[in-house]
Amino acid sequence: GPDEDLGQGPAGDRADQHLGEECARAHFAEAVGAYKNPDLWALYRRLKKIDANGSGYLSYEELSQLLGLPEFNLLFLFDLFSQQNSIVNSRELMTTVCVFSSARLGEKGRFLMSQFDASNTGTCTGAEIAQMSVAALGVLARCTGAVVKVKDVAGILRDELPGLLPVYRELLKKKGSSRAVAEKCFKEDRCIAQVELDQLLPSLQTAYDELPLAHPAPPGALPPPAMDWGEAAPPVAAQQAQVPHSPAGGGSAAARALRLGAIVLEQRTKQPLLTEAQVMKKHAEEEKAAELTAKADADRAAELAAKAEASVAAKAALLPAKGTLHIHGYSLADIESNMSSFRYLFVKSLSAALGIPSGCVEVLDILQGSIKVEFCLHPAGRQGDHRDGAALLGEVSDQLLDATSALRRGKFTEYAASAEILREGEKPRDDVAPPPAIMRRKVMCDAQEQAQDLGHRLASVLALLQRESDACEAEHEGLREANDEVARLDAQLAQLRQLKKDREEQRRREPEEQRLRLEEEERQRPFKEAREEEERTRKAEEEERGAAEQRQKAKAEEEEKFMRREQEAAANTQKDEEERFRREQKASEALPGPAPVRGGAGAAPLLPAPTFFRFDLMAMSGGALGPMMMLF
Numbered sequence: 001g002p003d004e005d006l007g008q009g010p011a012g013d014r015a016d017q018h019l020g021e022e023c024a025r026a027h028f029a030e031a032v033g034a035y036k037n038p039d040l041w042a043l044y045r046r047l048k049k050i051d052a053n054g055s056g057y058l059s060y061e062e063l064s065q066l067l068g069l070p071e072f073n074l075l076f077l078f079d080l081f082s083q084q085n086s087i088v089n090s091r092e093l094m095t096t097v098c099v100f101s102s103a104r105l106g107e108k109g110r111f112l113m114s115q116f117d118a119s120n121t122g123t124c125t126g127a128e129i130a131q132m133s134v135a136a137l138g139v140l141a142r143c144t145g146a147v148v149k150v151k152d153v154a155g156i157l158r159d160e161l162p163g164l165l166p167v168y169r170e171l172l173k174k175k176g177s178s179r180a181v182a183e184k185c186f187k188e189d190r191c192i193a194q195v196e197l198d199q200l201l202p203s204l205q206t207a208y209d210e211l212p213l214a215h216p217a218p219p220g221a222l223p224p225p226a227m228d229w230g231e232a233a234p235p236v237a238a239q240q241a242q243v244p245h246s247p248a249g250g251g252s253a254a255a256r257a258l259r260l261g262a263i264v265l266e267q268r269t270k271q272p273l274l275t276e277a278q279v280m281k282k283h284a285e286e287e288k289a290a291e292l293t294a295k296a297d298a299d300r301a302a303e304l305a306a307k308a309e310a311s312v313a314a315k316a317a318l319l320p321a322k323g324t325l326h327i328h329g330y331s332l333a334d335i336e337s338n339m340s341s342f343r344y345l346f347v348k349s350l351s352a353a354l355g356i357p358s359g360c361v362e363v364l365d366i367l368q369g370s371i372k373v374e375f376c377l378h379p380a381g382r383q384g385d386h387r388d389g390a391a392l393l394g395e396v397s398d399q400l401l402d403a404t405s406a407l408r409r410g411k412f413t414e415y416a417a418s419a420e421i422l423r424e425g426e427k428p429r430d431d432v433a434p435p436p437a438i439m440r441r442k443v444m445c446d447a448q449e450q451a452q453d454l455g456h457r458l459a460s461v462l463a464l465l466q467r468e469s470d471a472c473e474a475e476h477e478g479l480r481e482a483n484d485e486v487a488r489l490d491a492q493l494a495q496l497r498q499l500k501k502d503r504e505e506q507r508r509r510e511p512e513e514q515r516l517r518l519e520e521e522e523r524q525r526p527f528k529e530a531r532e533e534e535e536r537t538r539k540a541e542e543e544e545r546g547a548a549e550q551r552q553k554a555k556a557e558e559e560e561k562f563m564r565r566e567q568e569a570a571a572n573t574q575k576d577e578e579e580r581f582r583r584e585q586k587a588s589e590a591l592p593g594p595a596p597v598r599g600g601a602g603a604a605p606l607l608p609a610p611t612f613f614r615f616d617l618m619a620m621s622g623g624a625l626g627p628m629m630m631l632f
Helices: 020-032 037-050 060-067 071-079 092-097 105-116 126-144 150-164 167-177 179-188 195-201 203-207 236-241 250-268 276-317 332-334 338-354 389-402 454-590 617-621
Strands: 088-090 321-327 361-368 370-376 419-423
Touching: 020 071, 020 092, 037 060, 037 092, 037 105, 060 071, 071 088, 071 092, 088 092, 092 126, 105 126, 105 195, 105 203, 126 150, 126 179, 150 167, 150 179, 150 338, 167 179, 195 203, 250 419, 321 389, 332 338, 332 361, 332 370, 338 361, 338 370, 338 389, 370 389, 389 419
Parallel strands: none
Antiparallel strands: 321 370, 321 419, 361 370
């Protein structure tokens, strides 16, 4: 959970839960201190093969298969990391191996980042970086007994990331600087990659160089297993089969892969076997390279040892100093709910104001009585800084009296404005006799608050007035918005009440309206039936007239057709008669004697052409008999 004390471990009662610092560190350094960066990645690849199902936990047998350590060291690690004495969290184990390995700080950071990158994209969220930090501090807590809480580390890192990473700061500017937005960005936005990690690590480099973790492996450290430990070497045929003859994809990438595979295969097949002299030469080269590497490691170890000795000597000449910071106007209850954040703010503010590492400021205790912070200032003793603890304590006192100092203008300003510094053994001002009037002394107010210079006090009062004015304006604005909202809701309520009233009135009138509607229907029914009967009669008459017109039209069409046929028959008869007459005439012309004369004397009378007469009997009879045709 978020309040779990990581320094105690999650496994319950263990035999080695209270191991001392030297014992635990010695065991870790002996087991994994010789691991370097390639060994870490080889161990990670072997873990992926052993934990094929991705459960994230290892049994004792799998742990032995992974590390290959002697039984004593395996039992120590398993007893320390096992949960319910049965399984080991693989990520916690990999973090331990990485922290106590001989890899450099940047290499350790990149390895741990790959372990906590849940998306496997090479980028992490701020929350994942916090988990990585908590895991590393939890490993160190097993050696030091310090208590590390997840919520404290996450909260401090969330507040510090904007000042450390410009990318994260720009992201917050785009999305907003509210607490909820910052929390969402910290948990969801993946903006921390290798470049951002390289920007974060320099802030730890100075403190890391002073730890034993930065030194080379101790002489008795066990060597890491070979990178191919636990894997059978494939035969030559299998090695040749591994050449990518058919790469996926196409285009130039596939062509390059095919060409590379052909070159590798050609080198493997055509390369002759080494002679004894060549084998000896190659072995000598490998031994020389190993000697150079060992020499470089020894030089690096000697350099680090020299730096450490110089730092120790410089610090030995500079003594630390203890002091107490009295913060008036506050009580311990004001910071008790967030004590870790206050402690972190105090350390960061003092170290930044004095220009020393955070590790040089040690908080001994925080007591009641307004707020009393007992602390110790350790000299840095590096880069030409020859200030001892007393000089640092005096500089803190001077900065508390100066309203423009770094301590008074930082995040600690609300506490520093009413604070006074007391050296070890010095009593508060209220407990000592007042000095002579001619001596300059600090101007004190009542016992609740230390006085400040007038300029700073005026600025504080004006800032307080402005803050209160802004708060009052915000309250008025909120009140106006609330009144507008109440007026809008009242209008909606009035509309709903009127609508409800109208509906009730409508429901009340519905029976009477139904009765009146039924009575009106009964009264109008005879008239409706009469109109319907009249409409039916009219439609029947119209249909009868239409039928008569249709019959008359059909009869007229029949008569017209009949007259057309009669005319055609008469025309045909006349044509036949004329044709017969012409034949007879031709025949008479061929015989001797006078030619017959048509219609003349002695000639056969010719029938006149038929004549047709039409009498409209309807017109003669007044339309009573209907249209008729008579042919004469």
